[in-house]
Amino acid sequence: MRRLLLIGGGHAHVYVLDELARSPYPDCQVTLISPYPRQIYSGMLPGWIAGHYSIEQCAIPISLLARRAGIRFVQSACIELDSELKQVRCANGESIPFDIASIDCGPVVDLGFACGAREFALPIRPIEGFVAAWPGFLERARQATSGFKLSIVGDGAAGTELAFAIQQRFALEQLVNAQVTLIGNNALPLSGLPERLRNTAVALLKQRGISCLANRRAIEFHPGRVIFSDATSLACDASLLVTGAAAPIWPSASGLACDENGFVRVTPTLQSTSHPFVFAAGDVAAYADPRPKSGVFAVRAGPLLADNLRSALTGKTMQRWAPQSKALYLISTGKHHALAAWGPFSSSGDWVWRWKDRIDRRFMQRFS
Numbered sequence: 125m126r127r128l129l130l131i132g133g134g135h136a137h138v139y140v141l142d143e144l145a146r147s148p149y150p151d152c153q154v155t156l157i158s159p160y161p162r163q164i165y166s167g168m169l170p171g172w173i174a175g176h177y178s179i180e181q182c183a184i185p186i187s188l189l190a191r192r193a194g195i196r197f198v199q200s201a202c203i204e205l206d207s208e209l210k211q212v213r214c215a216n217g218e219s220i221p222f223d224i225a226s227i228d229c230g231p232v233v234d235l236g237f238a239c240g241a242r243e244f245a246l247p248i249r250p251i252e253g254f255v256a257a258w259p260g261f262l263e264r265a266r267q268a269t270s271g272f273k274l275s276i277v278g279d280g281a282a283g284t285e286l287a288f289a290i291q292q293r294f295a296l297e298q299l300v301n302a303q304v305t306l307i308g309n310n311a312l313p314l315s316g317l318p319e320r321l322r323n324t325a326v327a328l329l330k331q332r333g334i335s336c337l338a339n340r341r342a343i344e345f346h347p348g349r350v351i352f353s354d355a356t357s358l359a360c361d362a363s364l365l366v367t368g369a370a371a372p373i374w375p376s377a378s379g380l381a382c383d384e385n386g387f388v389r390v391t392p393t394l395q396s397t398s399h400p401f402v403f404a405a406g407d408v409a410a411y412a413d414p415r416p417k418s419g420v421f422a423v424r425a426g427p428l429l430a431d432n433l434r435s436a437l438t439g440k441t442m443q444r445w446a447p448q449s450k451a452l453y454l455i456s457t458g459k460h461h462a463l464a465a466w467g468p469f470s471s472s473g474d475w476v477w478r479w480k481d482r483i484d485r486r487f488m489q490r491f492s
């Protein structure tokens with residue numbers, strides 16, 4: 125019996141679980157470690173906030189997928205990988221040995237970039253932490269009769285989508301004194317996307333009553349205030365951190381070869397460049413041919429990862445991954461409306477939201 129260890133129930137690993145349920149790996153004992161029994165699909169999270177979906181509709185039941193695949197599920201987080209002993213240590217104290225390990229544990233939010241971020245801001249990741257805290261945020265907004273100011277630090281696709289979703293939720297609940305401010309370090313939100321789309325987003329944000337603070341870098345969080353590097357500040361009742369994908373510390377601390385940001389360097393076969401018996405995919409991986417951190421690439425890596433893990437266990441030749449160069453970005457804007465970008469092309473409308481909704485529901489259906 126060979127021992128395969130799956131670390132994290134991310135987008136690529138849910139494909140591996142699905143594949144294992146259809147066709148088990150021969151003579152192999154598989155274990156999945158993940159801190160939560162379900163995986164909240166980030167693509168639908170803003171829709172949950174905006175009131176389009178229930179949280180159950182956004183959740184992939186990974187512990188049930190593991191059971192269906194006939195594999196062991198350990199509800200904990202990996203905190204260390206010992207490449208000499210070939211075992212990982214979990215937060216619950218358990219040590220799990222392996223012959224082959226695969227990491228798809230996603231990114232984290234960097235809380236060290238600003239003083240007070242840990243104490244006075246809510247990070248979007250872990251998503252389960254945000255999901256647990258969100259009802260309390262909303263309740264505070266409902267109770268604040270003299271007004272509630274929420275700042276969202278990070279104006280990339282996720283931060284912008286959340287700003288639209290939260291504003292929509294405030295409007296649904298008729299919280300007329302609740303105000304959202306989207307804060308970014310660039311001249312326009314949605315850095316990296318076509319300028320036409322970015323301008324459309326700015327116009328829509330304004331139309332929905334969402335304030336934008338451009339070219340600001342938050343450096344300190346205090347109760348009731350965010351301080352920026354240019355010595356200006358913003359009064360707010362709560363802050364949400366959506367500052368992009370940062371690497372978890374444990375892979376680099378475990379001695380796996382990582383890029384300058386701490387993401388695990390992998391070959392085109394998705395094997396660690398330093399430890400070929402360790403695979404990595406999704407946002408935690410630094411691909412040989414780099415791609416933006418996005419669920420699209422994590423999903424796309426899934427089928428190849430599943431095949432290559434099978435090949436590694438059976439001694440067959442592995443395939444090389446040549447990811448598509450462009451990803452489709454679909455950004456919902458709170459109501460049944462969304463923005464789309466693919467390379468230099470962009471569009472927007474209610475039809476884009478229906479398109480996104482169909483894609484998301486189809487993805488979830490596969491794993492429900």
Ligand SMILES: Cc1cc2nc3c(=O)[nH]c(=O)nc-3n(C[C@H](O)[C@H](O)[C@H](O)COP(=O)(O)OP(=O)(O)OC[C@H]3O[C@@H](n4cnc5c(N)ncnc54)[C@H](O)[C@@H]3O)c2cc1C
Nearest residue numbers: 132133134135166201202229230282406407418419420422
């Ligand atoms: C609000 C929001 C909306 C987004 N919308 C989109 C979108 O529409 N399209 C898109 O392409 N991208 C989107 N993204 C980005 C997308 O979420 C990420 O790129 C994607 O989740 C990366 O997938 P992954 O498989 O690498 O990791 P994840 O999806 O983060 O999954 C990682 C899993 O590993 C588990 N885990 C974490 N640490 C450990 C550990 N130490 N040990 C074991 N398990 C662990 C986690 O609990 C989780 O289950 C969005 C992000 C956010 C925040």
